[in-house]
Amino acid sequence: MEFFTEFPEMGREQLRDLKKAIDAGFRDFSRTYGEGMEDFFNPLLQFLIWFEKLLLATPWPIVIGVIAALTWFGARSWKITLGSVIAFLVIGYLGMWEDTMATLAIISVATILCIVVGIPIGVLMARYDRAQAAITPVLDVMQTIPSFVYLIPVVMLLGIGKVPGLIAVCIYAIPPIVRLTNLGIRLVDKEVLEAADAFGANYRQRLFGVQIPLALPNIFAGVNQTIMMALGMVVIASMIGVKGLGVPVLRAISNQYLALGLMNGLAIVALAIIFDRVSQTYGKRLQAHRMDGKNG
Amino acid sequence: MAEPKLRIRELYKIFGDTPQKVLPLVKDGMSKAELLDKHGHVLGLRDINIDIPERRIQVIMGLSGSGKSTLIRHINRLIEPTAGDILINGQNVTQMDAGELRDLRRFTASMVFQHFGLLPHRTVQQNVEYGLTIQGIEGADAANRAGHWIERVGLAGYEDRYPGQLSGGMQQRVGLARALATDAEILLMDEAFSALDPLIRTEMQNILLDLQEELHKTIVFITHDLDEALRLGDQIAILRDGEVIQKGEVQDIVLRPADSYIADFTKDINRARVLKVAAIMEPGRKLTSGAAIPASMTIEQALTTLAAAPDGVCAVVGPEGETLGTVSLQGALAAVAPAPPADAEAAESQRYSA
Incomplete structure (x- = not known):
């Protein structure tokens, strides 16, 4: 009864041919279109490089000043602002300033990219049930597939460097903002929407006047999640040539440098906490008008 | 009476997957x-x-599930009809x-909504401006017009509040001001005051009647509350299970209820x-x-005069003092006792023959 004890596998050779065919197919694809893709993403690369240089060339007190100002604008809280300034001072003092700036640059660009691409997709999903049905499984795959696996085609296509790293980060980080934009719009009070219809609002007036403003708290939760997940990808992205705090962490793993790994890891944590607190308090302030007075 | 502003003709609505298929069955009289x-x-x-006359208040009354909210949403086609026509100023809305x-x-x-339907992220001022913004009116013009209506509904000073900071009654004033600000000639009010407590409801009814005295809009008012219907309505249509069972002037419905259901009401x-x-x-006479x-007086107001009259009979005069007829104390007393429904005799005889 060999059939039951041994799984009826595909023939070894056929399997090898299948894999080969897929590899060859993708290799041909990347040879033909790889350059086009690179050109396509070039503006993004230039922007990323420019932003990173800007952060590094600016004297550190100004950078900290700007960060403090942004934190204050977002959170309107002395505690969070002061905490952020201290965190950056400690990071700089411990010699991680340059890596932190590189990470900051890629996280910012990745977040902007995710917002620009993700929100329209979310809007589309909220408008058409079919779009939702088609896109949801794609998001599931993007979120659950081990990140190393999609690094392979990205690297094959674009080589090693900042752009493939950025794309890898975005693939991992974009699902929350898409999902929460969709959810937020779908959760908008039907009565309010009916009122908009009854006054003759067209699709654009409905979307920008009612749906997006009312979905904003949810959309902001999505932005927050996206930033957190992007930070989580920093170490993996450093494997394909993204500079930043991930590089020393990787070095620490291969050489068993405990202190180095710990310091850089904690720097990532500090960034994450700052981003999280600022974006969360900002999101809460957005819906302040709904907090006071719940009657009616 | 003026030419009807708004006519609803043979309107049918069936909810389901294939309403057109079952429509003939309904037209042949299949029950709900x-x-x-x-x-x-x-x-x-x-x-x-x-037929809803111009510049009057048409009340459509019914209990929940009678189809009254469905009906009012057909007038501006928030709900698509299965069959029938709705004519506004002679134009067919369904086409x-x-x-x-x-x-x-x-x-x-x-339109004014039962649960207000205000935009929670906009201030009172911005909410009242909403209809104008949709029309494409912006800036000072919109602000002035909105300001005027905010004052008319008694919300001056609350312009910068958010709906969440206001009581229910105040929120509905915002809803009313928003609907009035567009200068639409027809006002659709879907149980507009039903979510408010009784005192506030009476207050809002007064506001509406005061405004109507001056604005003379064509108003379609939905309610489940008979007192409200009688207070506001120039005409009433009573709806049950998706059918109009009686329509007419307020006095008619009270004096001559079409069936025991309305008599009960x-x-x-x-x-x-x-x-x-x-x-x-x-x-x-x-x-x-x-x-x-005066003919427009209620019986309650007339009773003292009638009781004082020599044989309990008084002349009735119109608005210009012209004599219209007479009214007697007995007549007044008889009218105050509940009238039997038109189908009472039939029901009675059925009961005996059964």
């Missing part, structure tokens, strides 16, 4: 229960015909394309306060001596 049972479709409205329909909603008919109301002398007078009672 049978339709649901055999075909899985819900009958929303059946053969609705209502309108998307653009015409938007214009209808923007300029001709505005009207039996608890204070008839002396609702009925007008005009509805119970004997027309034609002239009486020159004694006190005269």
